[in-house]
Amino acid sequence: MRRSGELVQWNNKGGYGFVRDDTGRDYYVHISKMTGVSRPRIGDTLSFETAVGRKGRLSAVDVTVTASIPAPQQTLRDIKQAQGNVSRYAVGLRTAAATMMTILILVAISTGHAPAWLALLYAAMGTASALLYRFDKLYAITGQYRVSETNLHVVDLCFGIIGGLAAQEVYRHKTVKPRFVATTWAIALAHTLGLAALAFGGFKMLFPGGY
Incomplete structure (x- = not known):
């Protein structure tokens, strides 16, 4: 069953973080499981499938960004x-x-x-x-x-x-x-x-x- 949630934590250097679904449950997400070329930012809305990763941890796979927060405008x-x-x-x-x-x-x-x-x-x-x-x-x-x-x-x-x-x-x-x-x-x-x-x-x- 496909879920939707908000990215609540993200380590840009390591390429991993956590996405929280509508029930408040957190899922580990890694950049290798995401589609697209841009890295997500905290606050983005993600669509994902769930799986059990290493050490029995709930993980998000086949992840896509469905709504992205605006990037800061810098010159x-x-x-x-x-x-x-x-x-x-x-x-x-x-x-x-x-x-x-x-x-x-x-x-x-x-x-x-x-x-x-x-x-x-x-x-x-x-x-x-x-x-x-x-x-x-x-x-x-x-x-x-x-x-x-x-x-x-x-x-x-x-x-x-x-x-x-x-x-x-x-x-x-x-x-x-x-x-x-x-x-x-x-x-x-x-x-x-x-x-x-x-x-x-x-x-x-x-x-x-x-x-």
Whole structure:
């Protein structure tokens, strides 16, 4: 027998929650049992079949959203505003790091220690990284599937770090989680040291002829 109920709890990161039917009984619901591409929000009305899940827990299966609460209307201006738990000083360091790497790239090219295409590579990958952070921020707001942290780090590592740092500051995104922040700074440090060595001739033994 198909039932209808309201989603009363939802863990967006884990993809699970509880739906309460008209009798007040709660059913466990997992994202894998839902149809559609958008994740539900608390307050949505769901239609579902019932089943007994693991450990004898009542679960909802074949779940569809029949009525959704309106999504909060936010603009890019809204998501660029600083969050209360983000230090402006800490965020400002990202601009400083991105600026330093940009200067080192220009120095390396102007002194003949690096080819001009290096700047184009950083610019292209930086743009790609910034777009990924932007999409992930928007997905987080609308409750859609997120860009994985691994993908963000991989693009940053592959010469996208300048754009990634800039996007983190502009969108106030991914600036709090300790492990993510630590990995971001490790990538930034590696690129900064590499660019510094390149700018000041540290790689002359590898490229004795210069560019």
